[in-house]
Structure formats: C-alpha cells, structure tokens
Amino acid sequence: METRRDIFQAIADPTRRAIIGLIAITAMTPGDLAAHFNTSRQAISKHIKVLVECEVIKQRNAGREILYQLDLNKMKEVDEWLEKYRCLWEKRFDQLENVLEKLKTKKK
C-alpha cells in the first residue's frame, strides 16, 4: 500500500479543496470542519489525513482538540508547476496585442 501522494492528488477532490478553503485563514478542528459537509466526521478525517500526508495542511494539538491549518508552502508547488504555462498564455496575449497593433497600422 502506502500510495505515493502528492499535492496534485490532494487538490483533485472537491471536498478537499473546500477544506483547504475553510482553513486557509483560520485553523479548525475536524469536528467543526465536518459540520460544513453532508458526510460523516470520519470521512472528513480521512480527507484531512490525505492533506496532512501531502503536507498541504499542518496540525496543532490543543488539549483533546486538534487544529488544522493550511500550509501555503505546498500550494506554491502547484503555482510553480503552472508557472511555465502562465508564460505561454501571457505570450499568447502578447501575440494578440501584436495582431491588434498590426490592424491599427493597417487602418492608417
């Protein structure tokens, strides 16, 4: 077993993306998180486990409660992957500008 997990698999599930959204700013307990979804608390706990394994979220114990919060560093990995494609669509935007520029000169 011990499936190799990564951030891309972590954000593939819509429930996990929702969890990420909820604990981006404020840390929350599994119980509080589960209250936001239709599924069982244990199901949410499993999603949390995946997120922790991928190091997308970090935990902090407070008595019998456990507070989970987003770790932005891992989110940057997705950003870095996107980086190379971002320059492509910016390039395309430049090309579009070139086309517009040419049309403008044509009109003159």
Add this chain to the structure above:
Amino acid sequence: METRRDIFQAIADPTRRAIIGLIAITAMTPGDLAAHFNTSRQAISKHIKVLVECEVIKQRNAGREILYQLDLNKMKEVDEWLEKYRCLWEKRFDQLENVLEKLKTKKK
C-alpha cells in the same frame, strides 16, 4: 457512469501532466505521445480522452492522424483557483518584511 470530470482531476495523474507538458507548444498525435511512455498506446489514448473531456486539450484531424494540443484557457482555471491563496502567501511575505523592519529599528 459518465463521471463528472474537471481540470483538477485531469492534472492529478502524473502521466497526464507529462502529456500536457509535451503538447503545450507543439501538437502531437497519440502515437507520437505514446512513444514517450512505457505504457500502451491505448492507455495513453484513455488519458487523452480524459483531457479532452475536461477540455484541457483540443484536437485537430489531419488525414488519419489526430493532432492534440493544450488549451491554455482551462489551465487558467487552476490559476484562478490559486489566485486567492497566492495573495495569502504574498501577505505572509509582507508580514515577514514587517518583522525584519521591526528588528532593524530595534537594533538602532
């Protein structure tokens, strides 16, 4: 069946991310793509199908060949999702700068 797919599920698989990387700039046929992997051509075709269903790539017929190329618009969806978190880590960077600033004034 007819699983509801989205871009996040599309990029979850490492093989599909590799395909995306290969056809980002130049369009390629399934056969040419398959030559880059250890798996069968049909397996690659399945990945392509997922990517097409998610509208991450677009196809263009050329005789009996089919050319696939990345559609950057869908990639932007990931970028837009990241947008809200990006401002968070930039904010954190600002806070770090504030800390450094305070330390500097303390030294004076």
Add this chain to the structure above:
DNA sequence: TATATATGCAACCATTTAATTGCACAAGAA
C-alpha cells in the same frame, strides 16, 4: 485492389478511492 498504419472503442482486471459503521482512547466536565 491489397496491405500497412493510426486511431478509437469495448471488455476485462487489479488497485485505489471515498464513504460507511463500529470501536478504542484520551481529555475535559459532572
């Protein structure tokens, strides 16, 4: 026309995933 090539699609299979239920255990509250 006959043959080779490029591709998609269907059937099948092993593994993974996401969810459920039940239970154990530690930390507060009575």
Add this chain to the structure above:
DNA sequence: TTCTTGTGCAATTAAATGGTTGCATATATA
C-alpha cells in the same frame, strides 16, 4: 470516579481509476 466529548483507526463496501488485450474502421501506400 463517572460521564461526555473529540478524535483516530480498522473493517467493509461500492465505485472509480489505470492498465491490459482484442477488434473495428478509416486513411494512406504498395
């Protein structure tokens, strides 16, 4: 101490995933 609450973990299950092989079809090439 006894009870309640918050949590993690194990077992089970249905569905999805990623891969395989075999086959049908359309387009090139001999």
